[in-house]
Amino acid sequence: MARIIDRRMAIFLAGLFILTVGLPVASSAAAGELAPAYLVSLVGKYLCYALLAVALDLVWGLCGILSLGHGAFFALGGYAMGMHLMRQIGPRGVYGDPVLPDFMVFLNWQELPWFWLGFDSFWFAALMAMAAPGLLAFVFGWFAFRSRVSGVYLSIITQAMTYALMLAFFRNEMGFGGNNGLTDFKEILGLDLTAASTRTGLFAASALALAGGLLIARWIAASKLGRVLVAIRDAEERARFLGYRVEHYKLFVFAVSAVMAGVAGALYVPQVGIINPGEFSPANSIEIVIWVALGGRGTLVGAALGAMLVALAKTLLTAWLPELWLFALGGLFVLVTLWLPRGVLGALEDGLGRLRPARAAAPEEARA
Amino acid sequence: MKNVLALPLRPYLAALLTALALMMPSASRAAGFEELVARLPEGGYSDRAQTIDAIARTGDPRAAQLFEALLEGRLHARKADGRVVILVEGAAGATAIDALSGESLGEAPARSTERIKVNNRLRGMLRSAIGALSLTSPDRETRLRAAQSVLKSGDPADIEALDAALSAESDREVAAALAEARAAAILNAKAPVAERRAAVAILAARGDAAAQAALAPHASDPAIVAEVAAALARIERTQRMWGVAQNVWYGLSLGSVLMLAAIGLAITFGVMGVINMAHGELVMLGAYTTFAVQEAIRGSAPWLFDFSLLIAAPLAMLVAGGVGIAIERGIVRHLYGRPLETLLATWGVSLILQQAVRTIFGPNNREVGNPSWMSGAFEIGQMTVTWSRLWILIFALAVFFALLLVLRRSFFGLQMRAVTQDRPMAAEMGIDTGRVDALTFGLGAGIAGLAGVALSQIDNVSPNLGQSYIVDSFMVVVFGGAGNLWGALAGGFGLGVVNKFLEPWTGAVLGKILVLAFIILFIQKRPRGLFALRGRAAEA
Numbered sequence: 001m002a003r004i005i006d007r008r009m010a011i012f013l014a015g016l017f018i019l020t021v022g023l024p025v026a027s028s029a030a031a032g033e034l035a036p037a038y039l040v041s042l043v044g045k046y047l048c049y050a051l052l053a054v055a056l057d058l059v060w061g062l063c064g065i066l067s068l069g070h071g072a073f074f075a076l077g078g079y080a081m082g083m084h085l086m087r088q089i090g091p092r093g094v095y096g097d098p099v100l101p102d103f104m105v106f107l108n109w110q111e112l113p114w115f116w117l118g119f120d121s122f123w124f125a126a127l128m129a130m131a132a133p134g135l136l137a138f139v140f141g142w143f144a145f146r147s148r149v150s151g152v153y154l155s156i157i158t159q160a161m162t163y164a165l166m167l168a169f170f171r172n173e174m175g176f177g178g179n180n181g182l183t184d185f186k187e188i189l190g191l192d193l194t195a196a197s198t199r200t201g202l203f204a205a206s207a208l209a210l211a212g213g214l215l216i217a218r219w220i221a222a223s224k225l226g227r228v229l230v231a232i233r234d235a236e237e238r239a240r241f242l243g244y245r246v247e248h249y250k251l252f253v254f255a256v257s258a259v260m261a262g263v264a265g266a267l268y269v270p271q272v273g274i275i276n277p278g279e280f281s282p283a284n285s286i287e288i289v290i291w292v293a294l295g296g297r298g299t300l301v302g303a304a305l306g307a308m309l310v311a312l313a314k315t316l317l318t319a320w321l322p323e324l325w326l327f328a329l330g331g332l333f334v335l336v337t338l339w340l341p342r343g344v345l346g347a348l349e350d351g352l353g354r355l356r357p358a359r360a361a362a363p364e365e366a367r368a
Numbered sequence: 369m370k371n372v373l374a375l376p377l378r379p380y381l382a383a384l385l386t387a388l389a390l391m392m393p394s395a396s397r398a399a400g401f402e403e404l405v406a407r408l409p410e411g412g413y414s415d416r417a418q419t420i421d422a423i424a425r426t427g428d429p430r431a432a433q434l435f436e437a438l439l440e441g442r443l444h445a446r447k448a449d450g451r452v453v454i455l456v457e458g459a460a461g462a463t464a465i466d467a468l469s470g471e472s473l474g475e476a477p478a479r480s481t482e483r484i485k486v487n488n489r490l491r492g493m494l495r496s497a498i499g500a501l502s503l504t505s506p507d508r509e510t511r512l513r514a515a516q517s518v519l520k521s522g523d524p525a526d527i528e529a530l531d532a533a534l535s536a537e538s539d540r541e542v543a544a545a546l547a548e549a550r551a552a553a554i555l556n557a558k559a560p561v562a563e564r565r566a567a568v569a570i571l572a573a574r575g576d577a578a579a580q581a582a583l584a585p586h587a588s589d590p591a592i593v594a595e596v597a598a599a600l601a602r603i604e605r606t607q608r609m610w611g612v613a614q615n616v617w618y619g620l621s622l623g624s625v626l627m628l629a630a631i632g633l634a635i636t637f638g639v640m641g642v643i644n645m646a647h648g649e650l651v652m653l654g655a656y657t658t659f660a661v662q663e664a665i666r667g668s669a670p671w672l673f674d675f676s677l678l679i680a681a682p683l684a685m686l687v688a689g690g691v692g693i694a695i696e697r698g699i700v701r702h703l704y705g706r707p708l709e710t711l712l713a714t715w716g717v718s719l720i721l722q723q724a725v726r727t728i729f730g731p732n733n734r735e736v737g738n739p740s741w742m743s744g745a746f747e748i749g750q751m752t753v754t755w756s757r758l759w760i761l762i763f764a765l766a767v768f769f770a771l772l773l774v775l776r777r778s779f780f781g782l783q784m785r786a787v788t789q790d791r792p793m794a795a796e797m798g799i800d801t802g803r804v805d806a807l808t809f810g811l812g813a814g815i816a817g818l819a820g821v822a823l824s825q826i827d828n829v830s831p832n833l834g835q836s837y838i839v840d841s842f843m844v845v846v847f848g849g850a851g852n853l854w855g856a857l858a859g860g861f862g863l864g865v866v867n868k869f870l871e872p873w874t875g876a877v878l879g880k881i882l883v884l885a886f887i888i889l890f891i892q893k894r895p896r897g898l899f900a901l902r903g904r905a906a907e908a
Contacts, residue, residue: 156643164880171878282839290716327723338713
């Protein structure tokens with residue numbers, strides 16, 4: 001256990017715990033609304049991003065697979081949850097159809113398409129939020145890794161994958177609400193989505209999922225399997241010649257990561273109240289990469305921190321100086337790759353390490 | 369001496385004589401025409417019919433306008449002096465124009481003129497007279513249009529006029545159109561079977577939708593049922609063939625755009641192994657350079673507008689190339705051997721460039737005009753070809769072969785290939801590899817700028833221009849095989865044509881999705897593309 005929860009993981013989890021308990025309390029009426037209520041959903045959204053970043057760090061930081069299509073897994077999880085929330089609306093939609101969501105009535109559809117069946121059950125939807133991205137990652141990865149597509153080629157085809165999915169989900173004929181996506185959600189598990197208590201619950205669930213995701217990722221990294229993954233990252237050919245079935249390891253970690261991304265998406269959608277095909281856009285997926293790179297590739301905790309930092313910066317900058325946001329984001333990409341190859345966390349720990357030369361930095365860190 | 373003077377004068381004399389000769393008959397005709405027009409308001413409908421017939425026979429060019437006005441009830445006789453005028457409705461009321469001279473006679477108050485009435489028989493007469501007049505009009509386009517309208521109507525009443533026009537026609541294309549129109553009319557008339565068969569054959573040879581429409585009503589005509597069926601089948605075949613040809617053309621056109629966007633990428637990605645995610649933005653810079661050049665020309669020297677692209681092309685290459693060299697020296701240079709980091713850093717550059725352009729030029733689409741030699745379209749058979757697309761195809765091929773020449777034949781190309789294949793050895797031989805890297809990157813970027821000039825002619829020039837091509841152009845490079853210009857050529861045209869053939873079946877979006885899925889599967893089979901490099905370079 002100690003191997004899994006090292007010092008920085010412990011600090012992060014403690015911080016996360018304080019945030020999870022503190023923020024809802026601070027924003028509650030009892031504390032005189034020290035923090036505005038919308039902050040709960042906002043930070044909950046950041047936590048989902050953080051989980052997504054951890055998922056990407058698992059494949060990129062640990063195994064060297066730079067996926068530019070992780071937004072697709074996130075969006076698929078989101079759509080699965082969105083479909084459930086759509087079914088929950090029931091007859092309260094604008095058209096009042098007891099079964100069909102509004103956009104289907106609008107498109108003159110007579111009955112529910114087969115792939116919408118079962119989504120009235122929360123647990124089925126929750127299962128699909130993990131199974132759909134996991135399956136896509138498995139099939140995609142099986143094809144890609146088997147034929148040894150790697151490096152930038154893999155990055156480009158993952159980008160093509162999410163681009164193709166974006167185009168597909170934009171089509172009305174697909175049955176996922178087309179351009180507008182899924183929105184107008186009312187309740188989850190019988191609880192009103194606009195209620196503060198529900199929002200707090202979702203926020204806590206996101207924090208829990210992030211902690212769980214971090215621990216699973218860390219557990220994988222610390223296991224023997226994790227060592228092989230690092231070996232594959234650093235010298236794929238050598239690992240193969242040592243007798244490891246490289247493609248199996250990659251496939252495993254890719255699928256696990258996709259499931260994690262799907263969970264993040266499923267938690268994200270009820271908190272922001274909408275999912276649309278824009279989530280599949282290649283630019284979104286690349287933004288995830290900068291979260292990880294900024295926080296510190298391969299550090300897991302750093303990835304989560306990076307996601308929250310960038311998301312916070314985006315919220316603030318797009319509100320105050322929208323012109324500057326893309327300059328800042330673009331500059332971040334350049335600066336981090338040129339001067340912070342190990343991210344903020346790496347730089348921080350290097351700095352601390354210099355102050356206290358006795359303590360060496362953790363040995364398993366990524367040196368890309 | 370006399371001869372020397374006479375020589376330059378001769379053409380003028382000839383022209384003068386021709387002009388005189390042309391004026392004589394029309395002058396004598398005009399006398400009759402004017403007299404006939406003056407007679408129009410008189411008498412009953414049958415008198416008017418005779419007058420119209422006589423006017424039609426004069427063949428005067430003013431007759432068509434006169435008949436049209438009469439048909440629409442705009443031909444009036446002035447009560448004061450009986451002058452025949454054409455009324456033109458305006459915002460402030462009607463104004464009168466002299467039917468003969470065309471001079472304006474000022475306002476025509478409501479009751480100062482009387483309409484020259486026509487009945488249905490006269491209307492029919494006027495219509496066919498107008499058709500017949502335009503069949504013999506001196507303007508070639510008018511004759512062609514008239515023939516096509518007869519082909520559409522297939523009115524047997526026009527046969528006589530068509531025969532007359534045919535015997536006078538000297539232009540081959542117009543004559544063919546007239547013959548086809550006559551065939552359509554013959555089919556509708558109760559002509560002898562042999563004549564109708566000949567007509568079917570003529571229409572079958574034409575082989576387009578108009579011929580099909582003319583033939584279709586006769587598919588059950590017992591005398592010629594077999595001929596019509598065969599002709600319709602033949603027309604369908606021809607149409608399918610032209611449909612394929614049109615699709616190939618659209619595909620080549622799309623492919624040329626893809627290739628232009630991808631060819632620069634093939635240099636940076638293929639030759640240098642550098643993923644330049646800002647490539648699309650360099651294309652965008654080229655397009656905006658074109659816009660800026662056109663703005664400058666509009667402001668200071670509008671007569672230069674037709675040359676705007678020729679001026680913009682080298683400038684765009686310089687601007688994009690300069691930015692490219694700056695990117696290479698500033699960023700990419702420090703990241704060689706770390707392709708994933710390069711990808712991220714250049715993505716950052718692309719965001720910055722996008723926002724910079726948005727800040728300078730605004731977020732909206734910018735209007736880039738076509739020079740006159742690039743606008744419009746022409747037809748080959750049943751296929752439409754726009755000039756802009758054709759020029760872009762030519763331009764793309766020209767850039768491709770010029771680039772090939774630079775790589776294969778120039779000293780710079782030699783150095784470039786040397787650095788690509790074995791960097792340390794090239795450095796040992798005294799090649800300044802850093803300089804070669806910068807120039808190679810600059811070359812790739814400059815070609816992106818050129819692509820931007822071409823794209824500005826067919827696409828919206830907006831800050832998002834680059835984003836919409838980046839995935840596609842990467843697909844082209846991946847499909848064609850990195851490091852190979854021929855790969856970019858084959859990849860671009862191949863994907864373009866496949867896309868356009870899928871579109872009619874699946875719709876544009878699904879077609880594109882299928883192509884992407886196909887490439888994702890294709891890369892499984894050939895991870896290094898169609899034209900993979902072999903040997904040591906492939907492992908690098």
